[in-house]
Structure formats: C-alpha cells, structure tokens
Amino acid sequence: MALLEIKGLNKSFGGIQAVSDCNISVEKGKITSLIGPNGAGKTTVFNLVTGLLSPDSGEILFEGKKINHLQPHQITRMGISRTFQITRDLQEMTVLENMVVQSQVHGFWDMFGSSMLKEEEERAMDLLSFVGITHLAHEKSKNLSYGQKKLLEFASVLMSEPKLLMLDEPAGGVNPTLLESIIDRIVELNKKGVTILIVEHNMELVMKISDPVICMAYGTVLAQGSPKEIQDNQQVLEAYLGE
Ligand SMILES: Nc1ncnc2c1ncn2[C@@H]1O[C@H](COP(=O)(O)OP(=O)(O)O)[C@@H](O)[C@H]1O
Ligand SMILES: [Mg+2]
Incomplete structure (x- = not known):
C-alpha cells in the first residue's frame, strides 16, 4: 500500500x-x-x-x-x-529544550501542567539516548559540533512519532x-x-x-x-x- x-x-x-x-x-x-x-x-x-x-x-x-x-x-x-538539508536548531536553547520545542503536542500537554511536560521530557531523553547524545542534553545547541547537530535534528523530528x-x-x-x-x-x-x-x-x-x-x-x-x-x-x- x-x-x-x-x-x-x-x-x-x-x-x-x-x-x-x-x-x-x-x-x-x-x-x-x-x-x-x-x-x-x-x-x-x-x-x-x-x-x-x-x-x-x-x-x-x-x-x-x-x-x-x-x-x-x-x-x-x-x-x-x-x-532539513541545513540543520535548523535554536542556538540559544539547550538540546533538551530544542527537543521539547519540536514536539507538536507541547500546547496540548501545557494544559495539564508540569507533570505532563515531564513525560515529554522523558520522551526527549529517550530519543537523545537513541542517537547517543544524552550527555549533551543541557548543553546550548550553539556549542554542538556539526555532527552532533545532525543527531539532535534526527532525534527531534521523532518527537511527533x-x-x-x-x-x-x-x-x-x-x-x-x-x-x-x-x-x-x-x-x-x-x-x-x-x-x-x-x-x-x-x-x-x-x-x-x-x-x-x-x-x-x-x-x-x-x-x-x-x-x-x-x-x-x-x-x-x-x-x-x-x-
Ligand atoms: N525558493 C526557491 N526560489 C527559487 N528557485 C528555487 C527555490 N527553491 C528551489 N529553486 C530552484 O528549483 C530547482 C530545484 O531545486 P531543489 O529542489 O533545491 O533541487 P535539489 O534538492 O534536487 O538539489 C533549482 O533550479 C533551484 O534553483
Ligand atoms: Mg536539495
């Protein structure tokens, strides 16, 4: 199909x-x-x-x-x-913040308060682990190497499942x-x-x-x-x- x-x-x-x-x-x-x-x-x-x-x-x-x-x-x-062919990260935000911003359900979870946001954060951490960059979760995106940015983008587009x-x-x-x-x-x-x-x-x-x-x-x-x-x-x- x-x-x-x-x-x-x-x-x-x-x-x-x-x-x-x-x-x-x-x-x-x-x-x-x-x-x-x-x-x-x-x-x-x-x-x-x-x-x-x-x-x-x-x-x-x-x-x-x-x-x-x-x-x-x-x-x-x-x-x-x-x-994207050229990665589009938000330079001043951390890797984790970049992940959460990408998530399309963000606005939805907001209505339920921080406990729901926590689930989203956990999901982000799981995906960072999937691409092998959990150690960079709290690093500002602008400090990442080209390759690390590629991995971040790859992980972030998976947030929407x-x-x-x-x-x-x-x-x-x-x-x-x-x-x-x-x-x-x-x-x-x-x-x-x-x-x-x-x-x-x-x-x-x-x-x-x-x-x-x-x-x-x-x-x-x-x-x-x-x-x-x-x-x-x-x-x-x-x-x-x-x-
Ligand atoms: N926003 C745009 N404005 C004007 N021309 C564009 C734009 N985007 C792509 N093009 C032109 O359309 C053609 C196809 O480009 P593109 O889709 O980027 O090709 P590819 O990704 O296969 O290299 C090229 O001639 C390119 O210059
Ligand atoms: Mg192209």
Whole structure:
C-alpha cells in the first residue's frame, strides 16, 4: 500500500520549473531513496509534501487523504516529519529544550501542567539516548559540533512519532563513523515500523539500506528500481554526468 502518493505534481519559481509532472509513490514499511543531480527538484518535493510550499497543480495523498494546502503543523500531526538539508536548531536553547520545542503536542500537554511536560521530557531523553547524545542534553545547541547537530535534528523530528520520516541529506558532510551510526538508526527505526524517504548523495548509504531507489532529474522521475537496477541505468548515469 502507498503511504504517500504524489500525482502529477508541478511547482515553478518564476521561470524555473522546479517540479514537473512528478509522480512518486512511497510504500508503507519501506526505505525509499530519492536521488538525482543538484537542482533536480528533490528538496522542492520535500517542501511541497510538508506544506512549506503549495503546489501549482497536482495531488499529494497521505494514507489516501489529500494533504495539499494543509499547514505544516497539520501535516506533522497527520504523521509526517522531516529534517532539513541545513540543520535548523535554536542556538540559544539547550538540546533538551530544542527537543521539547519540536514536539507538536507541547500546547496540548501545557494544559495539564508540569507533570505532563515531564513525560515529554522523558520522551526527549529517550530519543537523545537513541542517537547517543544524552550527555549533551543541557548543553546550548550553539556549542554542538556539526555532527552532533545532525543527531539532535534526527532525534527531534521523532518527537511527533511520525509514520513517515523524510530525511534531506542525513549523511551530508558527516564523517564515516557518524555515517555508520546514522545508517544504523535509520534501519532500526524502519524495523520499528517507520516508513522512510531519504534524499541523499552518499551512494553507500542509498545502495546499502534503501529499496526502491527513485532518480529525479529536471523536476520529474527519470527512473525507479532496485539499487542494482538504478546503478546500471544508462539514463541515470547520463543525468549525473550532465550535472
Ligand atoms: N525558493 C526557491 N526560489 C527559487 N528557485 C528555487 C527555490 N527553491 C528551489 N529553486 C530552484 O528549483 C530547482 C530545484 O531545486 P531543489 O529542489 O533545491 O533541487 P535539489 O534538492 O534536487 O538539489 C533549482 O533550479 C533551484 O534553483
Ligand atoms: Mg536539495
């Protein structure tokens, strides 16, 4: 069953057709990768799905329900979470505060007073432990290294308990040790039932953990298949050579 379905999606910025008649189906339970040369429209697809941009035309369905024109927080509440290519932490806040701020249920728990907030804090600590940075819980976010910020963002988007997790270049600029750790966390989450869509240039990660792989170029889907099929696809090779 398709958890997320994108049908005939279009988005242009001035004269640039960033997404052009794009059709993508993300199957429930899988790890799907979205690859393609710079400027292919991958991040724009993420922005359209998460409600940061609205499409010129086309449909986006999540669990069979149309989500275009919903607000980002409504989309999050439905079960879609995403990370950003450039991490977006709140510099002056601690790691723990960053986690709690991210949580979409914050306002709801507030009504019940601090005892409920405590539950949220515990959940945040569990997730920090999941990514291995509990020791940084009370550190200001601005003091974190690039890699630690990546881990914080990864943990914080899990606060809303997403059904679909969308990762925009989770391995971008990380060292090999951290890459290993990120790969393990993604696989572990997927085993717990979270469906995952990843935009990533690191082919080691893409080929190791995802199936299918979808290749975009010029705003549309060029090819879709198993990692092996995509690696051997002539059109995909040409799209990268033309970058
Ligand atoms: N907010 C924007 N305003 C103008 N042009 C944009 C904007 N976002 C993306 N684009 C353009 O849309 C195209 C696709 O970009 P993007 O989705 O970021 O590609 P990718 O993530 O695959 O590298 C590029 O030509 C980019 O310059
Ligand atoms: Mg991008």
